[in-house]
Amino acid sequence: MLNTKQFQRNLKVLGYYRGFVDGLNGVVTKEGIKAFQGVYSLEADGIYGPKTDAKLREVAETLQRALNEYLKGKPESLSSPREKPLYEKLVIDGIIGNKTCGAIEFFQKYTGITPVGVAGAATLQALGIGKLISFKQSKYFKQDEFRCRCKGAFCKGFPEPVSEILLTVLERAREHYSDRLIITSGLRCEKQNRRDGGILRSRHLIGRAADCYIPSVADKTLCQYFKKQPEVRYTYTGFGAVHVDVY
Ligand SMILES: [Zn+2]
Ligand SMILES: [Zn+2]
Numbered sequence: 001m002l003n004t005k006q007f008q009r010n011l012k013v014l015g016y017y018r019g020f021v022d023g024l025n026g027v028v029t030k031e032g033i034k035a036f037q038g039v040y041s042l043e044a045d046g047i048y049g050p051k052t053d054a055k056l057r058e059v060a061e062t063l064q065r066a067l068n069e070y071l072k073g074k075p076e077s078l079s080s081p082r083e084k085p086l087y088e089k090l091v092i093d094g095i096i097g098n099k100t101c102g103a104i105e106f107f108q109k110y111t112g113i114t115p116v117g118v119a120g121a122a123t124l125q126a127l128g129i130g131k132l133i134s135f136k137q138s139k140y141f142k143q144d145e146f147r148c149r150c151k152g153a154f155c156k157g158f159p160e161p162v163s164e165i166l167l168t169v170l171e172r173a174r175e176h177y178s179d180r181l182i183i184t185s186g187l188r189c190e191k192q193n194r195r196d197g198g199i200l201r202s203r204h205l206i207g208r209a210a211d212c213y214i215p216s217v218a219d220k221t222l223c224q225y226f227k228k229q230p231e232v233r234y235t236y237t238g239f240g241a242v243h244v245d246v247y
Contacts, residue, residue: 001053004029006095010060011036013096013104015120039131057094061247062165063119064090066127066230067103129230132164133171140174141167146186146210149196155189160207162186165231165246170210173225177214184241185211203233209245 002010004023011017016039017032030046037044040055068090090100104123108115111126124130135143147157174181188196188204196204203209214222219237226235226244235244 001048001050002057002095004048007048007053007056008032010056010094010096013101013117013119014056014059014063015118041134058165058247060094060096060100061092062129062231063096063104063124063127064092064094064100065247066129067100067107068092069228069230070107070127071103127230128172132168134164135162135167138167138171140171140181141183145183146207148187148189148192149185150189150192154191158187158207159189160187160205162207163246166208166210166244169226169229169231169244169246170212172229173214173222176225177217177222179214179216181212181214183210183212203245208233208247209243211239211241211243213241 004025005021008017008019008021008023008029011029011032012019012021014036016036017029019026019028019032025048033048033052034044034046036042036056037046037052040059042051042055071089088099090103101117104119105115105117107113107127108123113122113126121130135141143158143162146162148155148159170181170183185196185204186209187207188198188202190205193202193205198204204211212222213219219240219242222242223235223237226232226242231246233245233247235242237243
């Protein structure tokens, strides 16, 4: 778990906390925790527990990955000596420190967002990592499309919930290509995974992988697209669909 100073800083940079980064878990800090919990559908009790910790780190890691992706493509604009350190790839640790803040500022400067020390909604949107969507908010997908294909033989269809990160990535791809995105395999229980020849610790088991295709898009093209998304951990094709999994 992050210590108090670390989570205060994360919350502050993500725009949920307005107090000092002082390591004191007081009323203002609790308010910040509550605000974050509310946005990410966690129990808003103001207590920094394991679930809140996991979600906050996940959000911070996604931000770091997106910044790395952006910085990778911009070496030529990093010419002045002051900006040179920003060449450095960020370590994906979910802890927002000076380097991450520097990268945020750099990104904001070059995309015309006023840098105020916070990576708010506009910044996250511009980085392509706006708030995660749920099935309730999804325009294109129903949870049923991710159901385990064992047809009730070994499980009830959803041994684990479908990750909102996965859903968000798929929703974005669907939007990007304006064509149906068909899921051929979403969740899998252990037995179905073995049947499908899935690897031992397949991310299909934990709701963080899907095999899919878009009728009007070549699998290779879709795979290339997925590769560029900051939330994507691994993607491959060549089996009649595209496998994509997320962190
Ligand atoms: Zn099953
Ligand atoms: Zn797969």
